[in-house]
Amino acid sequence: MKQKLADMSDALDRICQKAAIGFFFFMVVLILFQVVGRYIFQAVPAWTAEAARYCMIWGGLLGATSAFKTNADPRLFQPPATRIKWINITATALRTISTIIFLAPVLYYCDTYLVRTFHRTTPTLEIRTIWVSIAIPLFILIIFFHMACDLICGDASKKSNGYS
Amino acid sequence: MFWLIVTLCAVFIASGAAMAYVFGTAAIMAFWATDNLKYLAIIPQRIFSQLDVFALMAMTLFIMAGEIMNRTGVTRNLVHFSMSLVGRFKGGLGHVNILTSVFFAGVSGSAMADAAALTNTLVPAMQEQGYTRRYAGAVTAASAVIGPIIPPSIILIFYGALMQVSIGALFAAGIIPGITLALFLIIANTFFAHRHNHPGGKTEDIPPFLPSLRKALPALSLPVIILGGIVFGVATPTEAAAVAVAVAVGAGYLYGGVNKDTMFKSFQRTAILTGSIFTIMAASACAAWIGSLEQWPQKIAGIVTGSGLSGIWFLLLINLFFLVVGMAMDIALALAILVPLLGPVAIAQGTDPIHLGIILCLNLTIGLITPPLGGCLIVVSAISNVNYWTLAWACLPFLLVELAALLVITLVPDISLFLPRLLGYL
Amino acid sequence: ADIKIALDCPPDPDHCGTYYWSTVFADHLKESGLAATLYPADALGGEEEKLDQVSQGLLEVSNSDVSKVGQLDPTIMGIGLPYIIDSVAQMDRIIESTDFMNLINAKSAKHGVRTLAVIPVGGFSGLANTKHPVRTPADLKDLRMRAMDNIQVQILKSWGANTVVIPWPEIYNSLQTGVADGYLNSAIVPVMFKHTEILKHFSDLKLAAPIRVTICSETWYSGLSKKDRGIVDAAVAKANAANREWLKGSVQRDLDELGKSGVEVYQNTKEERDQFARLVRPIYKDLVPPEIAELFIKLADATK
Ligand code: NA
Numbered sequence: 001m002k003q004k005l006a007d008m009s010d011a012l013d014r015i016c017q018k019a020a021i022g023f024f025f026f027m028v029v030l031i032l033f034q035v036v037g038r039y040i041f042q043a044v045p046a047w048t049a050e051a052a053r054y055c056m057i058w059g060g061l062l063g064a065t066s067a068f069k070t071n072a073d074p075r076l077f078q079p080p081a082t083r084i085k086w087i088n089i090t091a092t093a094l095r096t097i098s099t100i101i102f103l104a105p106v107l108y109y110c111d112t113y114l115v116r117t118f119h120r121t122t123p124t125l126e127i128r129t130i131w132v133s134i135a136i137p138l139f140i141l142i143i144f145f146h147m148a149c150d151l152i153c154g155d156a157s158k159k160s161n162g163y164s
Numbered sequence: 165m166f167w168l169i170v171t172l173c174a175v176f177i178a179s180g181a182a183m184a185y186v187f188g189t190a191a192i193m194a195f196w197a198t199d200n201l202k203y204l205a206i207i208p209q210r211i212f213s214q215l216d217v218f219a220l221m222a223m224t225l226f227i228m229a230g231e232i233m234n235r236t237g238v239t240r241n242l243v244h245f246s247m248s249l250v251g252r253f254k255g256g257l258g259h260v261n262i263l264t265s266v267f268f269a270g271v272s273g274s275a276m277a278d279a280a281a282l283t284n285t286l287v288p289a290m291q292e293q294g295y296t297r298r299y300a301g302a303v304t305a306a307s308a309v310i311g312p313i314i315p316p317s318i319i320l321i322f323y324g325a326l327m328q329v330s331i332g333a334l335f336a337a338g339i340i341p342g343i344t345l346a347l348f349l350i351i352a353n354t355f356f357a358h359r360h361n362h363p364g365g366k367t368e369d370i371p372p373f374l375p376s377l378r379k380a381l382p383a384l385s386l387p388v389i390i391l392g393g394i395v396f397g398v399a400t401p402t403e404a405a406a407v408a409v410a411v412a413v414g415a416g417y418l419y420g421g422v423n424k425d426t427m428f429k430s431f432q433r434t435a436i437l438t439g440s441i442f443t444i445m446a447a448s449a450c451a452a453w454i455g456s457l458e459q460w461p462q463k464i465a466g467i468v469t470g471s472g473l474s475g476i477w478f479l480l481l482i483n484l485f486f487l488v489v490g491m492a493m494d495i496a497l498a499l500a501i502l503v504p505l506l507g508p509v510a511i512a513q514g515t516d517p518i519h520l521g522i523i524l525c526l527n528l529t530i531g532l533i534t535p536p537l538g539g540c541l542i543v544v545s546a547i548s549n550v551n552y553w554t555l556a557w558a559c560l561p562f563l564l565v566e567l568a569a570l571l572v573i574t575l576v577p578d579i580s581l582f583l584p585r586l587l588g589y590l
Numbered sequence: 591a592d593i594k595i596a597l598d599c600p601p602d603p604d605h606c607g608t609y610y611w612s613t614v615f616a617d618h619l620k621e622s623g624l625a626a627t628l629y630p631a632d633a634l635g636g637e638e639e640k641l642d643q644v645s646q647g648l649l650e651v652s653n654s655d656v657s658k659v660g661q662l663d664p665t666i667m668g669i670g671l672p673y674i675i676d677s678v679a680q681m682d683r684i685i686e687s688t689d690f691m692n693l694i695n696a697k698s699a700k701h702g703v704r705t706l707a708v709i710p711v712g713g714f715s716g717l718a719n720t721k722h723p724v725r726t727p728a729d730l731k732d733l734r735m736r737a738m739d740n741i742q743v744q745i746l747k748s749w750g751a752n753t754v755v756i757p758w759p760e761i762y763n764s765l766q767t768g769v770a771d772g773y774l775n776s777a778i779v780p781v782m783f784k785h786t787e788i789l790k791h792f793s794d795l796k797l798a799a800p801i802r803v804t805i806c807s808e809t810w811y812s813g814l815s816k817k818d819r820g821i822v823d824a825a826v827a828k829a830n831a832a833n834r835e836w837l838k839g840s841v842q843r844d845l846d847e848l849g850k851s852g853v854e855v856y857q858n859t860k861e862e863r864d865q866f867a868r869l870v871r872p873i874y875k876d877l878v879p880p881e882i883a884e885l886f887i888k889l890a891d892a893t894k
């Protein structure tokens with residue numbers, strides 16, 4: 001059971017990373033298309049810059065979940081590395097509380113926010129803003145899922161930094 | 165209440181919580197402490213708007229270009245070529261790092277984004293030549309401060325529009341202080357190079373010039389295309405960054421370094437680094453908003469203007485104030501709120517508005533490498549994988565040097581005003 | 591409770607029409623015993639955020655971009671169509687002679703946003719560029735014009751210009767390096783943003799009234815006591831009157847300041863302007879929904 005949860009968290013992270021990579025790839029392509037369009041075709045569609053920006057937001061927020069999962073976020077002090085159990089438990093509890101205090105209120109207010117952005121359209125791409133704004137609650141939900149898996153599974157989900 | 169929040173944050177930091185989450189926690193608690201909980205409803209849009217910025221793409225793209233260059237051999241060949249030029253000087257690559265910042269930074273308007281972009285190529289390159297990571301990181305963070313002073317600079321453009329002074333004059337005014345700052349840093353780098361026996365010097369095996377130039381040609385196209393693209397107006401800075409990615413892939417291909425694995429790893433790390441920085445930006449955006457609502461900057465500015473100080477003492481107090489502001493606030497926002505409040509007072513006391521612009525710009529960016537909160541320090545530490553305090557400590561000598569330069573630039577207006585006068589702006 | 595008023599430009603009453611409007615508005619509120627605070631531009635967030643906060647009732651009053659409010663209800667966009675009206679006086683006749691404010695607020699009020707005032711911030715917009723005077727659409731052939739959004743792209747294309755969409759903060763660099771050669775705006779804008787150091791020519795095309803809007807939270811407004819709402823309405827009326835008075839002096843002064851800062855101002859003749867108008871009028875229905883285009887064509891004809 002524990003192992004299964006840990007595997008799910010890892011699998012979700014791999015999906016997020018691949019999706020983020022895809023978004024960033026499209027971002028590069030769109031901006032290059034804009035430069036080429038301006039000089040070769042003398043005209044650029046108005047929406048490329050905006051679409052590229054939205055790719056960045058999606059890619060960056062998915063990347064942020066991966067940064068959380070792989071402990072890549074910068075910190076002033078590393079989590080305590082002792083064998084004394086109560087210190088480790090307290091530290092983990094504190095980190096969990098801090099994550100919840102920051103992100104839970106954001107998630108809580110996302111429902112009405114999504115409704116509002118459903119009624120707005122983006123300036124040049126003319127899609128509903130919700131297709132971008134939904135990345136925010138999704139980013140929080142994924143982080144909460146990773147955090148819960150980590151709390152339940154303990155060592156089963158320990159993963160080193162995702163990059164070297 | 166204030167101390168309760170500070171204590172809690174200290175405890176969270178000690179537990180190993182990431183900076184972004186501690187900032188975010190502090191911001192949320194500030195909403196609560198100031199009895200503004202209902203305003204938490206603005207946060208999702210606040211975060212969205214903070215990230216939905218065209219110029220922010222330049223950061224992501226430059227990080228990406230750096231990742232690709234590092235993995236495909238482009239960086240190695242560039243460094244090799246630089247060594248053939250500056251190898252006879254001790255600490256030569258440190259100088260290269262500083263000079264790169266002089267030309268390169270300040271285009272995106274966010275010194276943090278510029279630092280992020282430069283760290284990714286320069287730190288691994290210096291490390292490969294035998295510098296410590298922390299020293300390489302410190303030089304990069306410290307020299308990122310020069311970028312916004314030397315044109316092009318979105319920060320100076322912004323100040324010029326706010327204060328209705330000539331942007332051309334501001335650009336001209338920034339050049340000598342920027343070079344002064346660069347010289348100060350180069351002297352400091354030379355000193356450390358001898359003290360810590362950094363690579364370079366007469367005994368070094370200097371790579372022969374022509375062969376390394378030939379090998380570096382594909383790699384050299386990168387700085388040429390990026391700088392040329394921006395200077396000659398082929399592309400905006402953001403577009404130049406995307407072109408840099410494409411050119412990095414092309415050059416990397418010529419070096420035989422482009423394959424599925426290197427590309428995947430480059431994009432993967434770009435995603436994770438950008439994500440980390442996004443979380444920090446989201447958190448500090450929430451903190452800045454509650455500060456704005458409660459008008460904290462205005463209240464502190466009121467203390468500054470009400471201090472009864474005048475002339476040079478008033479300028480020094482402004483220095484101190486903006487240094488602290490630069491640590492915590494977005495530079496453009498800080499300018500928009502504070503310049504209309506403090507600018508007229510300083511000018512009424514006889515400060516030249518051009519001189520003031522240079523001082524403020526320097527102050528805000530130096531704040532970025534000032535612990536405990538300096539944004540550049542956090543970003544450089546994230547990307548270079550150097551512990552925050554180690555980096556801050558390594559950066560300290562440079563910080564002191566820059567504060568000394570700031571003092572000189574504040575006390576001697578002619579350093580800033582000489583060029584604008586010469587060019588007939590004043 | 592405190593009435594928060596979010597500004598959209600630096601505190602410069604000479605150049606910035608909305609700032610002047612807001613000071614008159616806030617002063618009247620304060621004189622009548624209501625508490626009001628002006629928040630500097632961007633202090634509470636950009637355009638998107640201010641709209642979001644107003645619609646939630648968390649920000650009472652905001653100086654905002656017309657196209658942002660247009661997201662909720664495009665009716666208001668009709669007044670900004672190029673060459674639909676020829677003076678601010680005509681705009682005011684439309685506002686007074688019709689049920690205009692209710693018309694533009696019908697849909698947006700459901701999203702919690704009410705437009706309190708339509709504020710012209712300078713003379714009718716023209717075309718600024720770095721290369722040469724623009725007399726007729728034919729002069730646009732070799733210019734790459736910066737467009738703000740899809741609407742401007744279509745307007746510029748109807749005249750045969752090349753367009754490039756560039757966000758406002760990158761404009762100075764783009765003009766300096768030639769990524770863009772010019773843009774459409776009121777004469778005061780190049781002065782305010784110091785683009786006069788790069789721009790060389792301004793053609794007074796008298797395209798459309800450069801308008802900003804003051805929006806307020808519907809929840810807040812409808813929750814006001816009868817007395818307080820009276821005070822707010824009076825403050826709006828007073829600020830509107832002050833704005834129109836301010837505008838009289840500012841139109842010529844803006845053009846003078848533009849000329850003084852080294853930009854050559856060209857006054858297009860009626861015939862030249864008609865050439866631009868003839869090309870752009872047929873695409874009204876592409877710029878705004880067709881029924882809105884029709885409505886405003888009718889309103890404009892009735893108030894000529
Ligand atoms: Na620069």
Ligand code: NA
Pocket residue numbers: 261262263264265282286303304305307308
């Ligand atoms: Na550097």
